Amino acid sequence: MGHGTVHHKxxxxxxxxxxxxxxxxxxxxxxxxxxxxxxxxLSGTVTLxxxxxxxxxxxxxxxxxxIIATEEILSEIxxxxxxNLAQVNARIRAKIVAGTDNLGDADHAVDVAAxxxxxxxxxx
Numbered sequence: 289m290g291h292g293t294v295h296h297k298x299x300x301x302x303x304x305x306x307x308x309x310x311x312x313x314x315x316x317x318x319x320x321x322x323x324x325x326x327x328x329x330l331s332g333t334v335t336l337x338x339x340x341x342x343x344x345x346x347x348x349x350x351x352x353x354x355i356i357a358t359e360e361i362l363s364e365i366x367x368x369x370x371x372n373l374a375q376v377n378a379r380i381r382a383k384i385v386a387g388t389d390n391l392g393d394a395d396h397a398v399d400v401a402a403x404x405x406x407x408x409x410x411x412x
Contacts, residue, residue, distance in 0.1 A: 298398060359404050363406075367407065371405050373402065373405060376401055376405075377401065381398070
C-alpha cells in the first residue's frame, strides 16, 4: 500500500509501518534531488570548461601569430647580417638540457632554427 492508501490513518503515525513508508519516500526524494543537483553541477562545469577551452584556443592562436611574425623578422635579420648556425645549435641544446634536467630533445628546436635561417621560402 502506498503512502496515501487506507492503512494510513491518524493513529498509524505512531506505527512502524508508517515510519518505513515515509522513510522510503524521503530516501527516493533525496536520491532524486541529489542526482538533479549533480547533473546541474556537471552542466555548469561543462559550460565553464567550454569557455576555458575557447579562451585557450584564442591565446594559442595569438601565440602562433607572434611566433610566425618573430620567425620572419629573424629570418630577414639573419639574411642581412649572417649567423653562426653551429653556435646557435650548441646554445639551443645547452638551454634545453638545462631547462629539462637533461630529459628534453633539442632536435626539434634545432630544426626550427635551421628553418628560420634558411634562404628557402617557407610555406604554411
